[in-house]
Amino acid sequence: MKKGKSALVLAAVAMLLLSACSNGRTETAKENGSSGKPAEAKTETEAGTAIDPFRLPELVEVSTIKAVSPNERMPQGDTIEDNLYTRYFTEKTNVKFKYMWYASGDDYTQKLKLAVASNDLPDTMVVDERTFLELAAGDQLEDLTDVFQKYASDQVKQIYELNDGLSLEKATIDGKLLAIPNIVPKGDSFQEVWVRKDWLDKLGLQPPKTVGDVEKIAEAFIARDPDGNGKNDTIGLPGNNGVVTTDYGWNYDFKALFNAFGAYPSIWLKDGSGNVVYGSTTPEAKQALGKLAEWYKKGLIDKDFALRKNPDELVVGGKSGIFFGPWYMPFGTLTNAMMADPKADWRAYAIADDQGRYNATVVPPSSSFLVVKKGFKHPEAVVTYFNFNTRFLQTPTPDDKKLDQTYVSLRPIDLNIGDPDxxxxxxxxxxxxxxxxxxxxxxxxxxxxxxxxxxxxxxxxxxxxxxxxxxxxxxxxxxxxxxxKFNEVYSLYTATTKTMEKRWSNLQKLENETYFKIVLGELPLDAFDSFVADWKAQGGEQIIKEVQEAVQK
Structure with a gap:
């Protein structure tokens, strides 16, 4: 199987994204002000029969599987198979799900592997990218291209348009739409630098725009008593004791700095010659590590960051006024910091590279895929359910709102799409x-x-x-x-190769240990070159070849 990347495939994806107004069959979705329900005109089949995108004309049974929590909560008398959500969704859509099986945790994972290997599949299920590609390669999936075009609601199509067709393209192989993908919001990708502006103002400093600005602010916050207590007790940047940097960012890691050096650790890229490279092994990553090692040696990074269990304590305790983190830090950490010091004025900024670009490693557009078993007679039932589920989550009707959201995980299929921005x-x-x-x-x-x-x-x-x-x-x-405007950098490959299955855990351990030792000064910066050589020798070189082959298909 080949992943569709040609102009022909892109054209096919574009066709999927077109509003269903072609041939005058549908109208653009409009918002119903009284109920919040999109007022969509029904499409028509070739025979002229009206199609309701949210309800089938007759009851259709669809088999599936479900991952459940071992402590799943449900109303008294309800079960996983028969509960307030399964009954409501069946009543509204005329789609009735029957579970082949359900399980929790590792038990679910093992059962799914056996089902795929033996081709003992339900009519539909949600899988990860690796399983999706495996099923596609085994010719085990139904082609949904036509049924999606005909049955998908205007609302669903318009949501997929919001990420420029990237999600549908990810689910398209050889010009065939073989799954309905989720959409991953990308806001968490943009790691920011949070700074106490009241400290900046007190010290006569400007907000940061570059890596150099972050360095100057950290130096000033350490040396110039920004909290005014007359003590030498403030620090620069907290760090994360689990990772130096990641693909999409954790609280207190240094992904933003790496991105500012044009480095994109933990993802797959193409170099200037068009060859696949692993972002943690590039010269730009070495440069960023060198800067971090320099900062640590100068005392600009918490000297105990590699051992500190909870860096939040530095921010909440008023010891640090600058750190790297995502947009949502006020939900927890900074609320606690404000409770401790209500006068603090926390602001967030983006950091540019030396050319003025704002680089960001961006989450994959999709990570989960709703697939349909090849040969299933009613794939339109799956699309109809998905239409209703999307409307239920995005623009619920008064009836929808009556359901107790405590038990929303009891929905038969849990796959969500929404605005990536x-x-x-x-x-x-x-x-x-x-x-x-x-x-x-x-x-x-x-x-x-x-x-x-x-x-x-x-x-x-x-x-x-x-x-x-x-x-x-x-x-x-x-x-x-x-x-x-962020320069959004996506990984070329987000699945798992055969060699990754055997070697990736050890390679990640090698990477993390080397990065930490270089930053802490336990290894010289040139040890990075030895790390790259070892990484390639221990399976990385073969993985690069496998990724290269996968992205060229």
Missing amino acids: AVLKKHEMIKGAIEGKLTPDQLSPEMQGHLERWNKYKADPKANIGEWGPPYAYLVGGQPMADV
Whole structure:
């Protein structure tokens, strides 16, 4: 099987994304103001029979499997197979799911592997990318190209358009749509530098724009007593004791710095010659490591970061006024910091490289795939269910809202799609409302709630400090996404090769240990070259070949 990358395949993907208005069969989705339900006109089959994208004309049974929590909660008298969600979804869609089996944790994983190996598959199921590609290579999946075009709701198609067809392209092989993919929001990809602006103002410093600015601020925060207590007790940057850097970023790791050097650890890229390389082994990654080792030697990074179990304590305790982290830090850590010091003024900024670009390793557009077994007679039932599930989550009707959300995990199939730029758009909503450019009724229900929290906090900050975090995360944590255009770098390959299955764990251990030792000064920077050679010799070279082959198909 070959992954479709040609113009022909891209054209096919584009066709999937077209509004179903071709040949005058459908109308553009419109919002029903009274119920929140998209008012979609029904499409028509070739025979002229109307298609309701949310309900089949007759009951269809569909077999599936389900991963469940070992402590799954459900109303008294309900079961995994028969509960308030399965009954409601069947009533509304005329699609009835029957479980071949369900399991938890490793038991689920092992059962799924056996089912794939023996081709004992349900009619539909959600799988990861590796399993999806394995099923596709084994010709075990139904081609959904036509059925998706005909039965997918306008709402579903419009959501997929939001990430420029990347998700549908990821599910397309040899020009055939072989799965319905999820959409992964990319807001968490953009690691920012959080800084106490009140400390900047006190010391006469400007907000950071570059790696050099971060260095100067860290030096000043250590040496110039920004908290004014007359003690030499402040530090520069906290670190993460689990990783130096990652593909998509953890709290307190240094991914933003690596990206500012044009380095993209833990993902697959092409070098200047068009050859596949692993981002943790590039010259740019070595440069970034050198800068970190320099910072650590100068004392700009917490000297105990490799051992410290909870770097939050430095921020919450007022010892650090600058750190790398994602937009959502106010949800927990910074709320606690504000409770300890309500006068702190935390701001978030993006860091540019030496050419003024804002680079970011971006999460894959999709990670889960709803597949249909080849030969299943009613694939339209799966698409109909997916239409309803999407509407249920995105624009619930009054009836939908009556269901107890405590038990939403009991839905037969759990695969979600949404706006990949949701964080940015929510930022724009709450900022617009606070500035008076939008009225509360122009906000989504979620953002109306956050606006209420913000207004409550502003009315009495001391009494309502607990309301500060969520709206502030969108308002300020989302600001860098509005201020700059990120150079979004995606991994060429996000599945697993045969050699990865055997060698990847050891290779990751080698990488993490080497990175830490270089930063801590236990190894010289030139040890990076030996690491790259060892990494290749211990399986990396073969993995590169396998990835190269996979991305060329």
